Amino acid sequence: MAELLIKNGSVFDPTRSINGDVMDVAIRDGRIVESAGPNAKVIDASGKTVMSGGVDIHAHVAGPKVNAGRTMRPEDKLFKSQAAAGGYRMEMGFSIPSTFRTGYDYARMGYAFVMEAAMPPLHSPHVHEEIHDTPIVDEAALPVFGNNWFVLEYLKRGEIENAAAYIAWLLKASKGYGIKVVNPGGTEAWGWGLNCLTLDDAVPYFQITPKEIVSGLIETNEALGLPHSVHIHQNDLGNPGNYRTTIDTLRLAEGVTAKNRFGREQVIHSTHLQFHAYGGDGWGNFESKAREVVDYVNGQKNVTFDLGAVTLDETTTMTADGPFEHHLNGLNHLKWTNVDVELETAAGVVPYVYSPSIRVCGIQWAIGLELALLCKDMDRCFISTDHPNAGPFTRYPRIYTWLMSRKFRDETIGSFKYSDKVVAATEIAGLDREISLYEIAQMTRSGPAKALGLKDLYGGLSPGQDGNVVIYDIDPANLPSDPSKLEAAFQRAAWFIKTGEVVVKDGEIMNHGNKRTLWVRANVPENPQVKRDIHDKFIKDYTVGLQNYEVRDYLAPNPYVIEVEMEA
Amino acid sequence: MPIVKLTPIAQPELCLDCYAISPDALAGLTESGIADLEVWEGKVRWRLGDFFEVSGDAGRTPDETHVVVDGDASRMKYIGYKMTGGMITVNGSADMYLGGWMKGGKIHVTGDVDSFCGIQMEGGEIMVDGRAQNHVGCAYRGDWRGMRGGTLRIRGDAGNDIGTFINGGTIIVEGNAFIHVSTHGEGGTVIIKGDVQGRVGGQMVKGDIFVLGAIQHMLPGFKKVDTIEKEVDGQPYRLDHYVGDLGERHPSSRGQQVLGNLYVRAA
Numbered sequence: 088m089a090e091l092l093i094k095n096g097s098v099f100d101p102t103r104s105i106n107g108d109v110m111d112v113a114i115r116d117g118r119i120v121e122s123a124g125p126n127a128k129v130i131d132a133s134g135k136t137v138m139s140g141g142v143d144i145h146a147h148v149a150g151p152k153v154n155a156g157r158t159m160r161p162e163d164k165l166f167k168s169q170a171a172a173g174g175y176r177m178e179m180g181f182s183i184p185s186t187f188r189t190g191y192d193y194a195r196m197g198y199a200f201v202m203e204a205a206m207p208p209l210h211s212p213h214v215h216e217e218i219h220d221t222p223i224v225d226e227a228a229l230p231v232f233g234n235n236w237f238v239l240e241y242l243k244r245g246e247i248e249n250a251a252a253y254i255a256w257l258l259k260a261s262k263g264y265g266i267k268v269v270n271p272g273g274t275e276a277w278g279w280g281l282n283c284l285t286l287d288d289a290v291p292y293f294q295i296t297p298k299e300i301v302s303g304l305i306e307t308n309e310a311l312g313l314p315h316s317v318h319i320h321q322n323d324l325g326n327p328g329n330y331r332t333t334i335d336t337l338r339l340a341e342g343v344t345a346k347n348r349f350g351r352e353q354v355i356h357s358t359h360l361q362f363h364a365y366g367g368d369g370w371g372n373f374e375s376k377a378r379e380v381v382d383y384v385n386g387q388k389n390v391t392f393d394l395g396a397v398t399l400d401e402t403t404t405m406t407a408d409g410p411f412e413h414h415l416n417g418l419n420h421l422k423w424t425n426v427d428v429e430l431e432t433a434a435g436v437v438p439y440v441y442s443p444s445i446r447v448c449g450i451q452w453a454i455g456l457e458l459a460l461l462c463k464d465m466d467r468c469f470i471s472t473d474h475p476n477a478g479p480f481t482r483y484p485r486i487y488t489w490l491m492s493r494k495f496r497d498e499t500i501g502s503f504k505y506s507d508k509v510v511a512a513t514e515i516a517g518l519d520r521e522i523s524l525y526e527i528a529q530m531t532r533s534g535p536a537k538a539l540g541l542k543d544l545y546g547g548l549s550p551g552q553d554g555n556v557v558i559y560d561i562d563p564a565n566l567p568s569d570p571s572k573l574e575a576a577f578q579r580a581a582w583f584i585k586t587g588e589v590v591v592k593d594g595e596i597m598n599h600g601n602k603r604t605l606w607v608r609a610n611v612p613e614n615p616q617v618k619r620d621i622h623d624k625f626i627k628d629y630t631v632g633l634q635n636y637e638v639r640d641y642l643a644p645n646p647y648v649i650e651v652e653m654e655a
Numbered sequence: 656m657p658i659v660k661l662t663p664i665a666q667p668e669l670c671l672d673c674y675a676i677s678p679d680a681l682a683g684l685t686e687s688g689i690a691d692l693e694v695w696e697g698k699v700r701w702r703l704g705d706f707f708e709v710s711g712d713a714g715r716t717p718d719e720t721h722v723v724v725d726g727d728a729s730r731m732k733y734i735g736y737k738m739t740g741g742m743i744t745v746n747g748s749a750d751m752y753l754g755g756w757m758k759g760g761k762i763h764v765t766g767d768v769d770s771f772c773g774i775q776m777e778g779g780e781i782m783v784d785g786r787a788q789n790h791v792g793c794a795y796r797g798d799w800r801g802m803r804g805g806t807l808r809i810r811g812d813a814g815n816d817i818g819t820f821i822n823g824g825t826i827i828v829e830g831n832a833f834i835h836v837s838t839h840g841e842g843g844t845v846i847i848k849g850d851v852q853g854r855v856g857g858q859m860v861k862g863d864i865f866v867l868g869a870i871q872h873m874l875p876g877f878k879k880v881d882t883i884e885k886e887v888d889g890q891p892y893r894l895d896h897y898v899g900d901l902g903e904r905h906p907s908s909r910g911q912q913v914l915g916n917l918y919v920r921a922a
Contacts, residue, residue, distance in 0.1 A: 160797050162795050162797040422797075
């Protein structure tokens, strides 16, 4: 099979502490190898930046709520769609791109993997169909568990073994990757018109608190030994003063040790932390509490997080946090979709415009960047926009550029209508730090790959890892002084090689690649009680039969299955 | 002003997307350059010259360019798309999206227009001597930002969904209209000189509607507050003044609730 030799690039590989050293990278049979033979195709990367393929730990890129957004927002496609050309498919949309645009744009930015961050298990067949329709980029999906009736009942009774057996069954049934928790208890409470805004607000009927749900799921996750940790969207998202609930939740990781064979060290991944680092007691005195939150995270080694950085775009918010979307619609009076997913979860969708003319949006933008600029361990801080909630994933290059250029941040602050008020409510204007290319590689490669338990496949350029290599037209010795040039180079890679195949050249798609769907099969001891509970609930409560529920193999035709064994 | 004359010589099998027929696309081009501009029939790309005989060079800028479509353009969409200045005259009828997203300049159509005439228009003038189909001066589907400025005059009748989400500017329909006028209106003015069947001002937040004929079915969300004398499009009228839509959220300004105004010719 074809061999590739990428010569003389400035390589950034934090997994081996390689910081811009000029060296070669060889690929054979889709994997990184020590050296290439004489017949290898040579790509000259001299004067350019070489990294492994990017890993996105959290984005909403497939499934029913993405589709609900597409359906309710035809205007998202207006003037933002290109005709098909050269054997490639039409690309449509901006904040809720079509599956083809999603795959193409991730590839153009040099991303090899993206995690669909919230899969409603009942609709997992749809999620997998969309994943299959998204070219090039490898994907996995996290089923949501934080408001699931089985989980609430088992954890209320402290039955970790039963929760584990149920979760193992659901991961297999939905071809899911790990445990996602969205507004634990709150989404279910909304069935009663309520919400859980602190860790101690009990869910009606189930009489379990968010604290018990999160702690129970952490314990279950580690008992199963899953590759990823509990991945949590915390309670009280998006509200002034929520940073206390955020830190209270992160404290639940204290004293818990990760147990798995994948090298993962964290027991909580706290997602889109920007939405959870708010001070003030109303929108009037809304302010950043990024420092308080990051100070805690800096000292708490078994926690990772992603930014959820606001990109100042018109976008589409979508979350399984149903009550939040209702609340947001009350603020902006635009369109609102809501769905309840039987025994499992709910979801809402509302368009949102993060306007530079609105003080709160400017403060949100600052918080997203402060979280990174104040963080001391970049292997635990990952770049995300909670796509499309704080902005589309296609803005990652702009986020890198804001982080790498104080000048660009100052320009952006200067463009705000209420610059002074944004500066007063944040500390962004006082932060001199400029993130390096090495740190960008930590935040988008080595860090998220390790946190997902995927460091053997992604995140670095060691022999044996997947042959995912991106070459950006950026000379580390001579970074462009114009921020827009840096952004453009990250937006459209000079080359992207995905598992050994050239899929992007000069920012153009060359190949539909060989994408895979990753999922986790957790093998647990036979559990007759859970088996009976599943059977009974499908008869009594679900609208579908058990035999119709599982994702059929043909819906995920290129699987990469990770096996874990739970010790009895 | 230099005139570029486009005389139809062939009709497309499907409707033709003529983004190129605007002073902005033509400015600075000579006859042959204009004939080489692309037009689309579905996913098939053609030259403008495949469907029109081109005579005359364009002016240096859009403002100095007058485009005359001399004949039937009733299967030619997007004439005047996003234009910022200059003039277009269509001696005949035009298809959908005439003057869509227009920012400035003037368009005159001597015949009829199909739907979406002046969609999300921001400025300039459109005058249609004949009739218009549906969605005159409306928002793009799904969008909450409708027409923002300019003047759009239809001398004949118009269909449904006139000025949906209108935010500014003026729409005048000199004939009758079917249903849905200024739905979700947030500003601007819509004048219907003839009759309207109904659903006038549904979910209207702000702005003015004048119906100088009769409304067959009034929406229940409007309340009559007064009868006034007022000049509309140069003529005096005696009008019943209604406010609404009272079922919709309304902002307040200086302690006063801001409502939409609906004026209907008094009996």
